[in-house]
Amino acid sequence: MTAPFVFDPTPASIPPADTVYRLKEIPNGPVNSHPLNPLDFILRAAQIYPDKVALVHPNVDYPVQYTFAVWYVLHSMYVLHQLKDIRAQRIQNLAYALIRAGIKPGDRVAVIAPNSPLIADAHHGVIAARAILTPINTRLKPSEVAYILEHSGSSLILVDHEYTNLIPAGIKVPIVVSKDTGRVGDPYETFLDEGRRFSEEKSWGGLVAEPDEHAGAVLCYTSGTTGRPKGVLTTLRGSYLAGVANAFECQMHRDSTYLCKRYRILPMFHAAGWTFPWSNVFAFAKQITLRTVNYSQIWDHFLHSGVTHYCGAPTVQVKANQQTNDNKPLISSTDWRGKRSTSTQTATERDCCNREKAGAAPTAHLIAELEKIGIKPTYGPFTRNYDQPHWANISLEERARFMARQGQAFATAFGVRVVYPPTDDEKNPILRDVPRDGKTVGEIVTKGNIVMKEYFRDPEATRKAFLGGHFRSGDLAVWHPDGTIAVVDRSKDIIISGGENASSLAIEQELASHPHVLEVSVVARPHLKWGERPMAFVILHPQHAKKWAGRHHEFGNDLKEHARARLPGFACPEWVEVVPELPKTSTGKILKTELRKVVAKL
16 A cells, blocks of 8 residues: 555635535525425535545545545545545535636536546536536547537536547637646636635525526437437426436435446436436435446446446446456356346436437346346336336246336336327327237337426427427337336337338347347348348357357357247348447447448448
C-alpha cells in the first residue's frame, strides 16, 4: 500500500455547522401535496444518514468517496483521510454557480462526462438550479455533439477533461472543465467555489423549489442510428416516480451497493442512467463509479466491494458471463457470495428515453446462464415479470423462458398493452388489443407516469409517437393469457420469408442456446425463391473458438442443425457467418443497421 497522502478540499466544500437541508418553500402552495422532485432524495438522505457512504470513485489518480454528509478520500480502497459534511454542500454550490452563470429555469445545461462525481453531481445540482440536465453520449462524433448542443440550445457545458475535443470550436456558451480531482486548482472546483461565494451563505434555503412537477428534468438524445438524434424530454414527476420504482422493484436499500460503469455497465449519460442516480440516493444505497472499461475491475468490485446491483443491456450480461468462464481463477456462485440483482434492459425500455433503437430483450438461455452464477436479472425501467410460486417446481430452463417475458407494471408505472398498430396518417385512431393467445403479434404501447413528456422541438415526431393516446414503442410482441408479453421483434426487424413472418429475436433466442455461441444477431438477406431468409452473424465462445478454427463452414452446418430442431423451416438461418465482433452502440446494443449494410454488399 502506498503511503497516505494529504488531501485538502477546497474551502467552499466545507459547509457551516448549522446547515439545514431544505429548499425555500413555495408560497401559497397546497397543504395536502407538494411537487414531486428527485432533488428531494439527496436532501432527505443527508438528514437521515449523514455518515452513510453514498458515492465511491476508485481506480483513478485521485480517488474519492462521498457520504451523504461526509467525504472520505480513498487510496487502493483504504480510507486515508476523513473530512466533514461535503457532498450536499458541493451540489448546493453547483446550483448557485449555475445561477451565477446566468442559468434560468428551463435552460438546458449540457454534461459531457463518463461515470464520475461530475455527472453524478449534475443529476442533482442542475435541477436544484431549476434547469434541465442534458447528458451527452461521450462516444458520439463531434458533429453529432455539435448538433445536440445546437438543437438543445444548451446555455452552459460541463465537460470532463478527456472529452473537450467533442466541443465544436468557436462555440459561444460558457464551458466548465473538470479534471476529476476534487482538488484546489481544478477548474470545476473553482466554479463551485464561485457558487459558494455567490450564495452568501443562504444555504439550501436560498434556492427556490420548482413549483411545477411537470417541468422538464432531463433532455436525453437518441444515438441517431436511423436519422438525426431526437431529444427526449422527461419531467421531474416522471423522474421522481421512476427513481422510487427502480429502488422498490430491484429491492435496493441502505445496505445495497450499485456499480455504475462507463459504457458496458450503464452510463449515466444514457437516459439519465435509467434514473438510478436518483434511485440510489432514495434507497440510501452506495454507488461506485468507474471511468474506464475494465472487466477485471468490475469483477474485483463484484467480489470485494459488496456490489449487489448493476444495470446493463443483454450484450453486457453476455460479456459479464463470459468473464466468469474465461478469467482464472474461475468465478463461481460461491465466490459471488450469494444472489445479486441486475437490472436488465428490455425492448420496452424506450418509454423514457428512446424509441428509435431496439432494446434487445435478453434470451432465456442468457437468463439461465446468469442465474447459474448467482445473478438474478430484473427488467426495467417500467415493465417486468414477477416470480410465481409454481416456478419453484420447474427447471431452470423453463423458469428462464417465463422470465424472458415482460408486461407487468413497475410499482409507479402503468401497464402495457399489445395492439394492432395504427397507421401514421390516422388522426385519432382507436387502439384495439390483440387477443391474449400468445400467438397474435401486435405493437407494445403504454402510457402513464414514466413515459416521456415529448420529443423536444419536434411536434410531428411527438404526434406519431403518441397516436391513440399511448406511447408507441415500435416493438412487436404477443400477449399471453396471464397478462405477460413476449417481445418478438422491432417492426423493422421482421423477416418475411415465403409470406411467413419470422421474428429475428425468436431466431436469436434459439441460436443463443447453442453451447458454442457467445453472441448472435440475425437480419434478413434477399433470397431469389423466398424473398428473404435469415442470416446469422455469430461470435463464438472463446472456450470453443479453437475447435472451429478454419472450419467455420462446418460450424454453420452444426448451428443450422441445432436451429432445425427448434424452429420452423422458414425461420432457420440460410447463412451463418462467424465474426470476431458485432457492431454496437456505446451502450452495448447491436447495430443491425450496420449488419444490413454488410448483407447489402453480398
